[in-house]
Amino acid sequence: MASFDVMPEVQLYQPVELGDALNLADELGEDGWLLGGGQDTYGWLKDRAKSPRAMIDLNGIEALHGIRETDDGIEIGAATILRDIIRDKRINRDYSLLAQAANRVASPQIRNVGTLGGNLIQDTRCWYYRRGLDCYRAGGNICYAGGPEAMNREHAVFGASRCVAVSPSDTATALVALEATMVAASISGTRTISADDFFVGPDTHIEQMTSLEPGEILAAVRIPAKWAGQRFYFEKVADRDVWDFALVSIAAAMSMDDDTVADCRLVCGGVACTPHRLTNVERAARGQSLGEESAEALAPLASEGAKPLNYNHFKLPLMENLVRRAMRG
């Protein structure tokens, strides 16, 4: 399988109206490729592992940019650059969980062009799939990563179903913890999808990471006021501090009632094909006070039900330790 480092011939559209982009996305269908910052795009194209006929560059569409206040929280345009999210005063004050997660994405230069929408929708980094192999996710009938001799150190410990790839997005975990809602636009209108339902595993749709239909464009992300200014914890563990994807990450949002946890959402990245809710930790944490004791009690619940592959058992203690650190207070 040859590898190239130059771009293949592909047409480029740079619409300035959302309507034009939606029409193009509808007409081109599978031949069209939505372009945000492009950092997940050019690798696919340079490798000839994906061959769209045209790219639809969404960056020139004003309606997809910006951070706006709403009646219930904020709305962030999907083409908003991660750099702007990291530096936004209101996000840092009320939803610092998202700013922290965005600040751990890739490298400074990639955060300077990477969009929130692109970071959420980016494809999995399973290298067998990325290499253009004919696996389940690519429409074939085999998984190269799940086998006993496969290199699956980075792969899933939860929710595998034929495919064992994991969600690579740092901002996705934060937005699931913050109970965000995704706004998807198409030529037939817009619909909203909760972050919990937006990301789909291989048991739902093995060739997609999200519930976006062909022809749909993620227009915006809404974050409800519910978690504004609450207690947050974010940590990403990766082999390298820059560029790398999470081995395991945790995003936690907690509302406190004095010293005790009134409500909480804990989400792990890098362990399943979708951001992985730690529902049993959440349930057990409610009513507990933060501290060494509850951290010790809650940590083992994080990895309950995990099904590690040959080379990723280390993700289990990693998850438990991240929960321990999040709940220490």
Added chain:
Amino acid sequence: MNPQLSRRRFIKAVIASSVAAASTSGVHNALAQDRSRGAVERLISLNVNGQTRRVDVAPHETLAHTLRYKLGLTGTKIGCNRGECGACTVIIDGITNYSCSTLTHSVRTRAVRTVEGLQAADGTLHPVQQAFIDELSPQCGFCTPGQVMSAVAFLEENASPTREEARQAMAGNLCRCGAYDHYLNGIMRASGQNS
């Protein structure tokens, strides 16, 4: 030759007709309609180092390719060509980007700065370049233009950074010789602080 038909319009027409001839797929044969929806023209003007340069750019062309092979600005290096090393870093509207992972058409209305644009008209080096020389920052030198551009953009935003801030800001530029501390020394010197 018809005097009304300027050289520029002639070239445009030739390119347009060859594009139309090449596209048998039906996706983009309605050129006029496509234009209104954002299909790109090949002949564009780029603002590079304060100069306006006319250049013929393919829709899929990266900025690193255009700079090096169309505009002769070979100071910008292509290392990995994957946005994974930082050698191709340029400054676009004051912000660092990987030019290997930027479509040239996306910078049409923006100001691009490359390492060639840093020195003064009389040839005096930019303070960052001079500091990198004084601190012997580069080793093999291949990553240096990218390191210089990241350092320049960073110091324009933060004139007297801490070493840790500089470390964070330079995190998107790899140096396979491992001369990171020497570059950090150079940045601290360029900002007028003791390294």
